[in-house]
């Protein structure tokens with residue numbers, strides 16, 4: 500039987516291959532160009548992959564830097580206010596020095612029911628009224 504030229508056979512392997520590539524094509528996460536190839540490919544090139552990953556690392560580094568700065572500042576305030584290893588200070592005074600109560604490194608619940616917040620080895624515990632007790636962790 501003579502085949503008619505120009506009529507596409509939908510079962511033709513090259514035709515279905517094209518179709519497969521079309522459904523698998525995605526956009527590069529960095530430059531948004533269409534990428535063709537393996538299903539798990541996310542970038543059109545190594546350059547785009549590097550640029551994308553560098554941006555992610557930079558963002559998390561900025562965030563970590565900000566948190567570390569807050570912790571360092573809190574630690575300096577507590578250390579300056581607690582030269583004896585144990586003392587009292589008002590919340591007003593801590594806030595006026597720029598202390599940020601949102602940032603600490605760990606919490607210690609004592610079996611007497613007290614909660615200490617620590618910034619490294621400098622800790623504080625709410626007493627009453629405006630007062631906080633400052634302690635230094637013993638090693």
Ligand SMILES: [Zn+2]
Nearest residue numbers: 527530543547
């Ligand atoms: Zn790209």
